[in-house]
Amino acid sequence: MIANNISRRNFIRLSGMTGAALSLGFYFPAKGKEAEILKTEAAGDLGIELNAWITIDSSGKVTIVNHRSEMGQGSFQAVPQIIAEELEVNLDNVNIIFGVGNSAKYGSQITGGSSTVRGTYKKLLKLSASAREMLKQAAAKRWGAALSDCYAENGQVIHRPTGKKLGYGDLVAEASKLEPPKEVELKDPKDYKILRKPLPRQDTPLKVNGKAVFGLDKKLPGMLYAVVERNPRFLGKVKSFDDSATKTVPGVKHVIKVQMNVFTTKREGVAVVADNLWAAMQGRKVLKVEWDDSGFEHHSTDQLYTKMNELLKGEPISFKTKGSFDAVYEKATKKLEAVYETPYESHSCMEPVNCIAHVTENKCEIWGPIQGPDWIQDDLSKQLNIPKENVTVNMTFLGGGFGRKAFTDYPHEAAVISKEIKAPVQVVWTREDDTTQGPFRPGMVYQCKGALNDQKRIRGYETKMAGQNMNHQWPGSDKTSYNDSVTEGFLETYLESIPNYSFGDYPLDSPIPVMWWRSVYSSTNAFAFESFIDELAVLGEKDPLEFRKEHLWDDRYHALVTKLEEVSGWKSRGKNSGYGVAITECFSSIVGEVVKVSKKPDGKLKIDKVWAVMDCGWYVNPDIIRAQVEGSIIMALGAATKHATNFKDGKAVEKNFDTYKMPRITDIGDIEVHIMDNEEKAGGVGEPGLPPFTPALTNAIFDLTGKRIRKLPFNLDEV
The missing domain is CATH 3.30.365.10 (Aldehyde oxidase/xanthine dehydrogenase, molybdopterin binding domain)
Structure with missing residues (x-):
């Protein structure tokens, strides 16, 4: 995970890279125009936010930033598989990390509408083919050879007449000084070596051995835990609450009234915050809340369908x-x-909704199963009145999403609680919360x-x-x-x-x-x-x-x-x-x-x-x-x-x-x-x-x- 907005220097440092690197990205011009490939070194001169998706370090390691979430649909495998094909690298030498919410760098990051591959595959193919050609150019120049006599294979550039080879890591410093080619020739699908092959998913071992970090796995130093007793009627208000029994539960630190935005309305509840999740849940069980459910219809299923049929x-x-x-x-x-x-229908993702927030005076950082990190960044900036660049949204793996985890309500609720208690907090929804609260x-x-x-x-x-x-x-x-x-x-x-x-x-x-x-x-x-x-x-x-x-x-x-x-x-x-x-x-x-x-x-x-x-x-x-x-x-x-x-x-x-x-x-x-x-x-x-x-x-x-x-x-x- 990347904990800060990505600069080229931090990207390389946090990816465990050393030495020179070739880093490419997209410049997104006016809407409707084709994205252009540029080197990230040019960002400062051009004053343009760039999306650095591919980085190659001096050891030849390729790192790809996955700007979309992985909720089981396979983006963690599909994106590197696209890159590896035109870049001519073995998938064993590809590292992939999640990007943070930043629409200026990545364009839309919402994982929905089955859009991850169909929305970016042409750009990713062109991007990786451009990197390959720059590496070939660097090798041809070093050898004093014709570019046409050089080809790339398995992370190396090979000189066809002599059989001489240079690894990508050996060429990256020289390649990074070249301009990306204006046009590149992409492979015919019949020549694919990696694409359209049933290669095993890179996230499967992580999920089997427990290394994959889901929202509920993430922990921060000094983090507290919260559960919220929310009004079961969606639009109801908190009339009053009695927390006397809750505060006697060992580990309970705070009991506070909270509101989170749900579209144009506020969903109200009472949060129980403790130094462990069990204590928070036990404190909630003895919390007494009186609700005000006046001023809106209390629909039943029969009433809803009667209305629809009347319409x-x-x-x-x-x-x-x-x-x-x-x-x-x-x-x-x-x-x-x-x-x-x-x-x-309920979404009923196997991983119930959860989110970690840490709000300080003028900053907010989020960790969790997020389908739309750019949406969350934008929403929290407005809700908390914090500059957008001071809101960092980090994605974890999602245990299912199906649209539910693209919504802004649960990160907003976590941020509100963190701001109130002045500490990082993980808000956990129980299965009952997840099933009954919607949307x-x-x-x-x-x-x-x-x-x-x-x-x-x-x-x-x-x-x-x-x-x-x-x-x-x-x-x-x-x-x-x-x-x-x-x-x-x-x-x-x-x-x-x-x-x-x-x-x-x-x-x-x-x-x-x-x-x-x-x-x-x-x-x-x-x-x-x-x-x-x-x-x-x-x-x-x-x-x-x-x-x-x-x-x-x-x-x-x-x-x-x-x-x-x-x-x-x-x-x-x-x-x-x-x-x-x-x-x-x-x-x-x-x-x-x-x-x-x-x-x-x-x-x-x-x-x-x-x-x-x-x-x-x-x-x-x-x-x-x-x-x-x-x-x-x-x-x-x-x-x-x-x-x-x-x-x-x-x-x-x-x-x-x-x-x-x-x-x-x-x-x-x-x-x-x-x-x-x-x-x-x-x-x-x-x-x-x-x-x-x-x-x-x-x-x-x-x-x-x-x-x-x-x-x-x-x-x-x-x-």
């Missing part, structure tokens, strides 16, 4: 239209209408209508979405604006092949905080979209996969469907099993999944197998892709059949894994993942595998049983 009777905020759906639907002889419901994935209701033409193809399609709009919660938001994610998950090519469509939004207002959840709105949208496409196929008496193919006006989509048919044996499926398919598009990747179900001897359903085909365009490591698709499918299975967050009298009902149940290994059969090879730009990997699973599962259940599932979650044993 569907009105006029939506129009998001996207083409043609005249209403006219087509009114005249159609083959038409269909259906309503789908999806539940609120949650919003529950949604969808009304879908469709009409077929004489050829039994879709002539008109409409989806109206009712539920909380995450964008409406932020300060200064326009609450009359539509949800810009209404079509998220819908195949782009459908918007070309369907002549008349309409998508609209009915925003629900509620005190319950909601936020991004893995694949964001695609996780709920896709259930409605791909279930309804299946229902339209049945209405047209067509094979569900063939029906989809008729509406895919693009070779890329056809190639994926062909692969999905082939690997799943779709055309030769048996009569005693149910097969369901769904194809979705999310964060520039297309994923198709087929689920096979059958009945056990006792008549209950079981999931026999899942086939997934991922088209994410340019990719790094097939093993990471397979792991992410498998994890996405299991997470989708839980949200479809195992758990949901319900509310009663304004409070979350489920508190821990005894009621918010997780899938078990016996709940699903084999998962087989296939990856498309093509020349498309890189798409996301960590999230796009989730949306198609649930509709593929429910479509398979219909195929086997004739029962159409339109409300989640459902119990497989009760279908």
Whole structure:
């Protein structure tokens, strides 16, 4: 970890480097222009903040700053694998460290939208290829040889005619004095030695041997520990509290009222601070708090969904239209209408939320599982009225994130407590805190209508979405604006092949905080979209996969469907099993999944197998892709059949894994993942595998049983 803002000198010192170094970075000019590669030595002369991602020291060691978080999705492996390919180094000689929050150096650091690879891979390839060429130039100059006679391999430059070799460490001093080349030639993917290979992840040994530092592992000298009794109704206030019993617990040092920002509101609570976590937790148990819960609605789950269904009777905020759906639907002889419901969900990361803060008079430093260090730096600067450059946000490994750990509430709360007690403090959320306090994935209701033409193809399609709009919660938001994610998950090519469509939004207002959840709105949208496409196929008496193919006006989509048919044996499926398919598009990747179900001897359903085909365009490591698709499918299975967050009298009902149940290994059969090879730009990997699973599962259940599932979650044993 780097404890200070990165200067070139500190970067080298803290990375354990000695002697000369070649350090390159990106200069980000005006928005929309291509980033330029510059040497970091030029930073002072140019007065430009640079992102030093690659440094090579005199021993030949390559160090890479990972500016994004690692929450299990594989950035700790993917980023160095990209660098190592064009730099021509062995991954065993690559060291990677986390960068601190600094958008001026790194651009956006938010780990979300499956953006780490797809947002930076071209720049990283060019950056590493430029470093390689500078090292080759240095070697050619020393030998008095033609550059064309020199090539790089395994951390060395080799002179082809004579076989002479020089290690990168021997060349770094001379190379650092050269200007980066304006243009570099990148490898053809067929020539990759490291990329697209299933290389083992560099963070796995660290996690096995205990060297990986997660948020809960981090410790500081003199650090205290805090837990907070927060109002269970989100907007409630602290009326009074009695801490007399709490203060008798050995180790308890402070009991204070605290507030943290949650979008435009304040969440209130009482913090118990002690010299060890156990004492803080015991002190909280005997704390007595009286809450003021007046002035806002205490929603229950039934009330929320009643409101959403009522909203569907009105006029939506129009998001996207083409043609005249209403006219087509009114005249159609083959038409269909259906309503789908999806539940609120907790993020339930295996590592509950936690954060360390140390606030002094005019400085603040944060350590913890942070998905958006630049966001936290900016937010704390404003909240604490501290210059941005005096706020340091250090990332640890994250035990899961899924969007929850990109939020600003828990670092703000830790900073408030640290400032009050004038000491470093680690604020730990218990599993119950994490499960009940949110923010949650919003529950949604969808009304879908469709009409077929004489050829039994879709002539008109409409989806109206009712539920909380995450964008409406932020300060200064326009609450009359539509949800810009209404079509998220819908195949782009459908918007070309369907002549008349309409998508609209009915925003629900509620005190319950909601936020991004893995694949964001695609996780709920896709259930409605791909279930309804299946229902339209049945209405047209067509094979569900063939029906989809008729509406895919693009070779890329056809190639994926062909692969999905082939690997799943779709055309030769048996009569005693149910097969369901769904194809979705999310964060520039297309994923198709087929689920096979059958009945056990006792008549209950079981999931026999899942086939997934991922088209994410340019990719790094097939093993990471397979792991992410498998994890996405299991997470989708839980949200479809195992758990949901319900509310009663304004409070979350489920508190821990005894009621918010997780899938078990016996709940699903084999998962087989296939990856498309093509020349498309890189798409996301960590999230796009989730949306198609649930509709593929429910479509398979219909195929086997004739029962159409339109409300989640459902119990497989009760279908």
